[in-house]
Amino acid sequence: MAKASQTWLIVHLGLGLAWIGLLASRARSGEGSGLTGSQVFQMLLLAGWLPSLALAAWQVNHRQWTALILSDLAGAGLLLLLAFTAYLPLFFFNVAWFLPLVLLPRGVISEVLMRWLR
Numbered sequence: 001m002a003k004a005s006q007t008w009l010i011v012h013l014g015l016g017l018a019w020i021g022l023l024a025s026r027a028r029s030g031e032g033s034g035l036t037g038s039q040v041f042q043m044l045l046l047a048g049w050l051p052s053l054a055l056a057a058w059q060v061n062h063r064q065w066t067a068l069i070l071s072d073l074a075g076a077g078l079l080l081l082l083a084f085t086a087y088l089p090l091f092f093f094n095v096a097w098f099l100p101l102v103l104l105p106r107g108v109i110s111e112v113l114m115r116w117l118r
Contacts, residue, residue, distance in 0.1 A: 004114075009060045012110040016052060019104050020044045023097060040097050047087055048079060048101045059107045068107040076102045 024041035028034035035043070055075040059068060083098035 005060050008063070008110060008114050009056060011113055012056050012059065012106055013053075015106050015110055015113070016049050016056075016104075017045075019101065019106075020049055023100055027097075035094055035097075040094075043094065044097060044101055047082075048098055051079065051082070052106070056106075059110075063111055065108075065111070068111055069105070072105040072107045075107075076105075 020041055023044060024037040027037040027040040052075060055071060059071055062068070062071065079098065080102045083095045083102070087098070088095055
């Protein structure tokens, strides 16, 4: 894999981890039925970020704007569908944490950042 592709992939995956960290920092302290920040981080990491590794691997080789936009939309739709079906029994009403994760177009933002860094 070329150096530029490795850098792009690191930016893409790092952006996802940073976004999850930011979301987790906004979580309540666990009082009531809410999740703690570490629980939100773990949930989003395992059920949202890890499944997106395949999308990131595909996007690193398809960095045209149309492909990035469409794959970000398809990935977001799939993750949202998973969140409201398969993950709902696991996380009950905490599925709302997936919405901001889904809405971040990581492929497009990663490409913008790479072009800006050049």
